[in-house]
Amino acid sequence: MYLDQISFNNFRCLVDGKLKFDRYFNLIYGKNGQGKTSLIEAVHFLATGKSFRTKKVKEIRKYNLNRLIVFGKYRHKDLSENIIAIDVNEDKKDFYIDREKNKYINYVGLLNIISFIPEDIELIIGNPGIRRNFFNYEISQAKKEYLQSIVNFEKILKVRNKLIKEKKTGEEIYKIYNEKFIEEGLNIVLNRREFIKKLSILLNLNYRKLFDENSELKLKYDCFLGDVEKKTREELKEKFEILCRRKSEREKFLGYSLLGPQKDDFVFELNGKNAKAYSSQGEKKSIIFSLKISEIDILIKEKKEYPIFIMDDIASYFDEVRKKSILSYFVNKKIQCFITSTEDLGIEGKKFIVEKGKIINE
Numbered sequence: 044m045y046l047d048q049i050s051f052n053n054f055r056c057l058v059d060g061k062l063k064f065d066r067y068f069n070l071i072y073g074k075n076g077q078g079k080t081s082l083i084e085a086v087h088f089l090a091t092g093k094s095f096r097t098k099k100v101k102e103i104r105k106y107n108l109n110r111l112i113v114f115g116k117y118r119h120k121d122l123s124e125n126i127i128a129i130d131v132n133e134d135k136k137d138f139y140i141d142r143e144k145n146k147y148i149n150y151v152g153l154l155n156i157i158s159f160i161p162e163d164i165e166l167i168i169g170n171p172g173i174r175r176n177f178f179n180y181e182i183s184q185a186k187k188e189y190l191q192s193i194v195n196f197e198k199i200l201k202v203r204n205k206l207i208k209e210k211k212t213g214e215e216i217y218k219i220y221n222e223k224f225i226e227e228g229l230n231i232v233l234n235r236r237e238f239i240k241k242l243s244i245l246l247n248l249n250y251r252k253l254f255d256e257n258s259e260l261k262l263k264y265d266c267f268l269g270d271v272e273k274k275t276r277e278e279l280k281e282k283f284e285i286l287c288r289r290k291s292e293r294e295k296f297l298g299y300s301l302l303g304p305q306k307d308d309f310v311f312e313l314n315g316k317n318a319k320a321y322s323s324q325g326e327k328k329s330i331i332f333s334l335k336i337s338e339i340d341i342l343i344k345e346k347k348e349y350p351i352f353i354m355d356d357i358a359s360y361f362d363e364v365r366k367k368s369i370l371s372y373f374v375n376k377k378i379q380c381f382i383t384s385t386e387d388l389g390i391e392g393k394k395f396i397v398e399k400g401k402i403i404n405e
C-alpha cells in the first residue's frame with residue numbers, strides 16, 4: 044500500500060495544506076527546526092492515531108489551538124483506495140474510515156506503517172513498558188484479535204486490582220474475574236510467543252545480511268510465566284493458576300495484581316549478551332534497524348501488502364557506507380518511504396522542502 048495524499052490543519056508548526064506523495068521515495072528536506080519531523084509525525088499520526096514523540100495530543104496541536112485534523116488517501120496494491128481521517132478536538136479523537144465515524148480498534152492497522160526514529164533506541168535501553176507498548180502495537184498491526192485481547196485484558200486487570208484492593212478475593216465475582224484474567228492473559232502470552240519466535244528468526248537473518256554476517260542476534264520473550272517454549276495452553280494455564288495462588292497473600296497485602304502479561308519483557312541478545320548492557324551505540328542502532336526491517340517482512344507475509352516506512356534524520360544514524368546500503372535496500376524493495384534529511388540524498392522520487400513549516404514540492 045502507499046499513501047497518496049495527506050492534508051492537515053493545525054499540526055504543530057506546519058502551514059495547513061495538502062500534499063501528494065511519490066509512490067516510492069519521498070525526501071523531506073530542510074534545515075534544522077523547520078518542521079521536517081513534524082511532517083512525518085503527521086503521517087505517523089494519520090496511520091496510527093498516535094505521535095511517536097509524545098503521548099499528549101495537546102503538544103501536536105498548533106500552539107494555542109484546540110482543533111487538529113489530518114486526512115489522507117491511501118491505495119492498495121490493486122489501486123483501490125481508502126480515505127481515513129482523524130479529527131482532534133481538545134483531547135478527544137474521532138476516527139473516520141471512508142468518511143464514516145468509526146472505532147479506533149477498526150482504524151488501527153488499516154494503513155500499515157513502520158517507523159525508524161532516533162527515539163527508537165529506547166526499545167533497547169528503556170523500561171519494559173516501552174517494549175510492551177511497542178510489541179503490542181506491532182502484533183496488533185499484523186493481527187487484529189490481539190488488539191482486542193489487550194483491550195479486554197486491561198479492563199479485566201482494572202477490575203481484578205479493584206477487587207484485590209477492596210479485599211473481595213473470597214467472593215464469587217473475584218473468581219469470575221480471575222478466570223477471565225487467566226484466559227485473556229494466556230491469549231496474550233501465546234500471541235506474543237508466536238510473534239517473537241517468527242520475528243527473532245528474521246531479525247537474525249536481517250542483522251547478518253545488513254550489518255555483520257558473523258553475529259548472532261536473538262530476541263527473547265521474557266514471560267512472567269517463565270519458560271513458555273513448547274508448552275501447551277493447558278500446561279501454561281496450570282502454571283498461571285499455581286502462580287495466582289502463590290502470590291495471592293502478597294497481592295492482598297499490596298492491593299494490586301503482581302503477575303500477568305503486564306509484567307512481561309523482551310530481551311535483545313547479541314552474541315549471547317544482553318544488548319542493553321553490552322552492545323555499543325552503533326550495534327544498538329543496527330539492531331533497531333534490523334528489527335524494523337524484520338517487521339516489514341512480517342507485515343508483507345501476514346497482510347500480503349507492503350507497509351509504508353518513515354525514517355527521521357538518516358544522517359544521525361549511519362555513516363556514508365551504511366546509509367547507501369540502507370537506501371538501496373528500500374529502493375530495491377519498492378516500499379514507499381518518507382525520509383527526513385538536511386542533505387539531498389540523490390534518489391529519484393519527490394523532494395519536499397520544508398521552511399518555517401511551509402512545504403514546497405520541488
Ligand SMILES: Nc1ncnc2c1ncn2[C@@H]1O[C@H](COP(=O)(O)OP(=O)(O)OP(=O)(O)O)[C@@H](O)[C@H]1O
Nearest residue numbers: 055056075076077078079080081102103104105106
Ligand atoms: N504544537 C506546536 N505548534 C507549533 N509549533 C510547534 C509545535 N511543536 C513544536 N513546534 C515547533 O516546530 C518547529 C519544527 O520542529 P521539527 O522537530 O518538526 O523540525 P525539524 O525540521 O525536524 O528539525 P531537526 O532537523 O532539528 O530535527 C520547532 O521550532 C518547534 O518549536
